[in-house]
Amino acid sequence: MATETREIREQYNPANTSECIGKIELHTVEETEAKIEASGKAFGEWSRMSSVARGEILHKMADLLIEHMEPLAELASKEMGKTVPEMIGEVKRGASILRYFAQEGMRAAGEVLPSVSEEKMLFTKRVPLGVVAIITPWNFPIAIPLWKIAPALVYGNTVVWKPSIEVALTGQYIADLFLKAGLPEHVLNIVQGRGSKLGTVLIKSPIVKAISFTGSNAVGQQILNEAGPLNKKIQLELGGKNAAIILADADLELAARLTIEGAMKQTGQRCTATSRVYIEASVYDEAVEKLIKYAKQIKVGETMGPLASRQQFESVMEHIARAKAQGAKCIFGGKPVAELSHGYYVEPTLFVDVTHEMDLAREEVFGPVLAIFKVADYEEAIRLANDSEFGLSASIYTANIQKAFDFIERSEVGLVQINDETGGAEPQAPFGGMKNSSTGFREQGQAAKEFFTVLKTVTINGIRYKKS
Numbered sequence: 001m002a003t004e005t006r007e008i009r010e011q012y013n014p015a016n017t018s019e020c021i022g023k024i025e026l027h028t029v030e031e032t033e034a035k036i037e038a039s040g041k042a043f044g045e046w047s048r049m050s051s052v053a054r055g056e057i058l059h060k061m062a063d064l065l066i067e068h069m070e071p072l073a074e075l076a077s078k079e080m081g082k083t084v085p086e087m088i089g090e091v092k093r094g095a096s097i098l099r100y101f102a103q104e105g106m107r108a109a110g111e112v113l114p115s116v117s118e119e120k121m122l123f124t125k126r127v128p129l130g131v132v133a134i135i136t137p138w139n140f141p142i143a144i145p146l147w148k149i150a151p152a153l154v155y156g157n158t159v160v161w162k163p164s165i166e167v168a169l170t171g172q173y174i175a176d177l178f179l180k181a182g183l184p185e186h187v188l189n190i191v192q193g194r195g196s197k198l199g200t201v202l203i204k205s206p207i208v209k210a211i212s213f214t215g216s217n218a219v220g221q222q223i224l225n226e227a228g229p230l231n232k233k234i235q236l237e238l239g240g241k242n243a244a245i246i247l248a249d250a251d252l253e254l255a256a257r258l259t260i261e262g263a264m265k266q267t268g269q270r271c272t273a274t275s276r277v278y279i280e281a282s283v284y285d286e287a288v289e290k291l292i293k294y295a296k297q298i299k300v301g302e303t304m305g306p307l308a309s310r311q312q313f314e315s316v317m318e319h320i321a322r323a324k325a326q327g328a329k330c331i332f333g334g335k336p337v338a339e340l341s342h343g344y345y346v347e348p349t350l351f352v353d354v355t356h357e358m359d360l361a362r363e364e365v366f367g368p369v370l371a372i373f374k375v376a377d378y379e380e381a382i383r384l385a386n387d388s389e390f391g392l393s394a395s396i397y398t399a400n401i402q403k404a405f406d407f408i409e410r411s412e413v414g415l416v417q418i419n420d421e422t423g424g425a426e427p428q429a430p431f432g433g434m435k436n437s438s439t440g441f442r443e444q445g446q447a448a449k450e451f452f453t454v455l456k457t458v459t460i461n462g463i464r465y466k467k468s
């Protein structure tokens with residue numbers, strides 16, 4: 001049978017769409033299968049290595065990431081459009097993630113339990129799953145792969161990783177650094193290619209014991225359909241439509257600034273981006289004025305980069321057109337940036353007169369677009385904020401401690417922010433959503449071990465020494 005030949009893909013800069021920044025050879029199905037098998041063969045030795053030693057490799061990788069911060073940030077910025085300062089921040093975040101999980105290699109991997117019998121010893125022991133498939137999106141090309149790969153490796157799994165094709169060069173750079181850090185060959189195998197072609201090879205392989213996916217709900221559903229019947233452990237982190245509530249007693253300056261930051265940071269291409277804001281009627285006009293003020297301070301092309309691809313650009317512009325057609329009123333932005341037509345640049349965009357019947361109130365735009373709502377009071381605000389298929393992150397801006405604690409309880413999201421923006425996460429804290437934003441396994445922090453390991457319970461009988 002003729003062997004498939006590799007496709008060569010050119011990567012273009014979304015900030016300067018005529019600039020080819022490099023080429024990547026995409027792997028074939030056969031090569032993908034071979035990489036999965038190699039990960040399977042590497043599992044035995046890797047899982048038997050001391051977790052402390054595994055952690056040392058992650059520490060070395062963190063050092064290398066910092067050493068390569070500039071070239072890696074510049075490459076990633078040119079590949080997916082985030083500004084270089086944003087990417088520098090993401091590289092540093094990646095190093096923090098690696099160091100956090102490196103230390104996991106020195107932590108308990110089980111516990112001793114009392115037995116009913118003095119003749120017996122009872123204890124638990126965490127063991128790795130085996131080969132884990134990791135499939136990641138383009139919007140955080142460093143942080144998201146690392147917050148999956150680092151725990152997978154330190155807990156003793158081997159990994160087959162398919163980054164988004166949009167950020168293939170950045171992925172390759174990271175995989176090469178892991179080898180420089182001393183990671184044995186085939187412990188981490190990168191697969192370059194389209195998810196629709198190679199993703200399914202990973203999902204269906206009997207060697208792959210678990211899948212950790214971050215991406216769109218559409219693909220997440222496909223993965224569930226394919227992998228669900230195969231009895232694999234599945235972790236899905238999906239879309240968001242994150243709400244902020246601004247009450248009358250809020251610090252309006254802080255609330256407006258953080259709402260715009262939450263909506264527009266990284267060009268709105270964050271799953272935790274603020275895309276809806278509910279403002280109590282008595283402060284609505286003042287708050288909207290402040291939102292516009294902060295939106296005006298954004299310098300597109302300097303502090304806000306382009307959208308990541310033509311597909312993203314067309315999708316965001318289509319959402320904006322549909323919002324206008326359905327009756328929402330655009331009070332700021334709403335257009336491509338004419339003087340930056342060499343890139344996929346869109347203006348920060350604010351809409352008012354949005355209703356919950358409109359698509360803009362319900363669908364993830366994944367761009368710099370904020371829907372603004374006027375509400376009568378806190379009760380109406382939380383009802384509407386919860387009226388979403390998604391449940392990733394939500395903010396409330398208020399000075400009322402009782403309402404803040406009520407919001408913590410009643411907000412149907414996995415990430416609750418009080419007087420802070422909806423985006424951002426720290427490596428030591430569990431990350432994930434509710435409803436259609438997540439399948440429930442949390443990422444990062446101590447929660448990561450629940451997905452990347454399984455517990456054994458061990459009983460040893462006849463342990464009591466009896467003097468003869």
Ligand SMILES: NC(=O)c1ccc[n+]([C@@H]2O[C@H](COP(=O)([O-])OP(=O)(O)OC[C@H]3O[C@@H](n4cnc5c(N)ncnc54)[C@H](O)[C@@H]3O)[C@@H](O)[C@H]2O)c1
Pocket residue numbers: 135136137138139140144162163164165193194195196197198199200214215216217219220222223237238239240270271364366392437
């Ligand atoms: N919840 C979170 O933590 C989180 C974080 C970042 C992004 N996201 C979501 O990701 C989306 C944007 O990222 P994207 O455009 O890369 O998402 P996407 O779903 O298009 O792609 C994600 C990954 O899945 C792969 N893929 C595509 N089709 C596949 C298939 N049939 N089988 C297996 N893999 C397949 C892609 O190649 C890519 O590597 C947004 O919806 C955003 O909300 C969620």
Ligand SMILES: O=C[C@H](O)CS(=O)(=O)O
Pocket residue numbers: 139140269270271272273422423424425
């Ligand atoms: O898109 C992914 C998340 O938004 C990343 S963050 O932790 O909120 O920055």
